[in-house]
Amino acid sequence: MNRFDYIRPASLEEALAAGARPGAAYLAGGTNLLDLMKVGVAAPALLVDVTRLPGLDAIEETAEGDLRIGAMVRNSDIARAPEIKALFPMLAEALLSGASAQLRNAATAGGNVLQRPRAALLDGMRGDDRDLAVLGWTDACACVHPSDFAVALAALDARLEIAGAAGLRAVPLADFLSLPEGAAEAVPALAAGELLTAVVLPAAAARVAGHARYVKLRERTSFAFALVSVAAALEMEGGRIRSARLALGGVAHKPWRTPAAEAALAGAAPGPEVFARAAALALEGAAPSGDNAFKIELARRLVARALALAAAGTPARVPALPASPLDADHGAPAYV
Amino acid sequence: MTHTVNLVLNGERRAIALDDPRVTLLDLLRERLDLTGTKKGCDRGQCGACTVIVDGRRVNACMSLAVTLDGAEVTTIEGLAQNGELHPVQAAFIEHDGLQCGYCTPGQIMSAVALIAGGEAADIGDDPERLREAMSGNICRCGAHRGIIEAVLDARTRMADAKKEQAA
Structure with a gap:
């Protein structure tokens, strides 16, 4: 690891000034940045420790009735927060399906969202292309976004609160995370010195709380990145789907929202044909980027399964194996 | 500096x-x-x-x-035993053969101690499946996971019983 300087500013203003210095990087939980530094992918000259900045470590309701998760709230605390379980249970299931308890205890909300799309070489374990994208990729970059949290956040229309020299700005997560263009890996749209200070969930997204699931397929049942994952949430009214929210993980450089599939679900009665049609629409335009054509059909089937599980209703508590389609708590799948 | x-x-x-x-x-x-x-x-x-x-x-x-x-x-791990007495989780690992080579054991034990004492314990209850998931950040290459899970469940019960006795 290269040498670096370390500072721990006491105020947001001080942090923003230090973060704007050349070679500076913000340090929160460290589980991602330190990993990148150990393998030489990141080599900051200055680490600005933002873990103790005031106002970033709470989950609170905003004046508009939205829910604001401070960027420094640890993943395990988000997953266990009563307001998350009640209003956005899909976030708890997504978070608990990621990493290990030790990493979730350290990793923060902000750091989770800001993870870089993960190239297989960073794993140091596997060089094949099973992990690569099937949607939105270019010849130069087909790596996928590694976060489970961000997939559920994308489905819920989360916004990011970003602090900079000019004050605060709000950006929809879907616009913030981008696709690769031409020869370059897309980088998160943070200007020098800007700091992600919170993730905000709109109150309207809580309407799907009763029918919201995150489902994740991976090489082993626990502590593995997604091969394919699906965040599926339905707003039900009189036995029909009033509106749907659907996002896929593990298939693209960013969480993949599916407006055409969501439109096809709106107004329909839940059932296998409707879900299969939505699944086909969700994967429209998908193409293998290597030896990974299987992921396209896998993703279609997982969309249908996730929709069926969402239609059956959010379980009273997160299943023993969060997000696993193998969990016994699911009982017999209703439609697949 | x-x-x-x-x-x-x-x-x-x-x-x-x-x-x-x-x-x-x-x-x-x-x-x-x-x-x-x-x-x-x-x-x-x-x-x-x-x-x-x-x-x-x-x-x-x-x-x-x-x-x-x-x-x-x-x-x-050095801070667990008190007055020469093993922590209940340490004792349970020995009783249940929750180890073979022992290299992962301090991490397994620290993980279990925090799990039993912290907020997760209530979510897990007595469900071995939930416990296995909760312990999945500790890998044992010898494959002693069966004994590990038995040890953690046993230690958890014993610690809860000891607490009840103390309270009585």
């Missing part, structure tokens, strides 16, 4: 001068404080051998820079 890090380490106040901010908590414990019970496996947060308890939470010591921990309370 030297950084001073104040820790309560296994119950003892320590002021540690760090000449290099690159030192992880794991390297601080092993290389500078001679607390070699905490093991280095992958050094990437994947194996759990370096699990210690920081401010009541289990974390990977390899993924935590020591310089960030000023004011923290840190417990390692």
Whole structure:
């Protein structure tokens, strides 16, 4: 690891000034940045420790009735927060399906969202292309976004609160995370010195709380990145789907929202044909980027399964194996 | 530049001068404080051998820079036994053969101790499936997982019983 300087500013203003210095990087939980530094992918000259900045470590309701998760709230605390379980249970299931308890205890909300799309070489374990994208990729970059949290956040229309020299700005997560263009890996749209200070969930997204699931397929049942994952949430009214929210993980450089599939679900009665049609629409335009054509059909089937599980209703508590389609708590799948 | 890090380490106040901010908590414990019970496996947060308890939470010591921990309370495997008596989780690991080579064991035990004492325990209850999932950040290459889960369940029950006795 290269040498670096370390500072721990006491105020947001001080942090923003230090973060704007050349070679500076913000340090929160460290589980991602330190990993990148150990393998030489990141080599900051200055680490600005933002873990103790005031106002970033709470989950609170905003004046508009939205829910604001401070960027420094640890993943395990988000997953266990009563307001998350009640209003956005899909976030708890997504978070608990990621990493290990030790990493979730350290990793923060902000750091989770800001993870870089993960190239297989960073794993140091596997060089094949099973992990690569099937949607939105270019010849130069087909790596996928590694976060489970961000997939559920994308489905819920989360916004990011970003602090900079000019004050605060709000950006929809879907616009913030981008696709690769031409020869370059897309980088998160943070200007020098800007700091992600919170993730905000709109109150309207809580309407799907009763029918919201995150489902994740991976090489082993626990502590593995997604091969394919699906965040599926339905707003039900009189036995029909009033509106749907659907996002896929593990298939693209960013969480993949599916407006055409969501439109096809709106107004329909839940059932296998409707879900299969939505699944086909969700994967429209998908193409293998290597030896990974299987992921396209896998993703279609997982969309249908996730929709069926969402239609059956959010379980009273997160299943023993969060997000696993193998969990016994699911009982017999209703439609697949 | 030297950084001073104040820790309560296994119950003892320590002021540690760090000449290099690159030192992880794991390297601080092993290389500078001679607390070699905490093991280095992958050094990437994947194996759990370096699990210690920081401010009541289990974390990977390899993924935590020591310089960030000023004011923290840190417990390692060396801090578990009291007055020569093994911690109930340590005793249960021996009784249930929750180990073979022993390299992952300090991390497994620290993980279990934090799990039993912390907020997760209520979510897990007596469900072995939930416990296995909760312990999945600690990998055992010898494959002693069966004994490990039995040990954790047993220790949890015994600690709860001891608490009830104390209260009575």
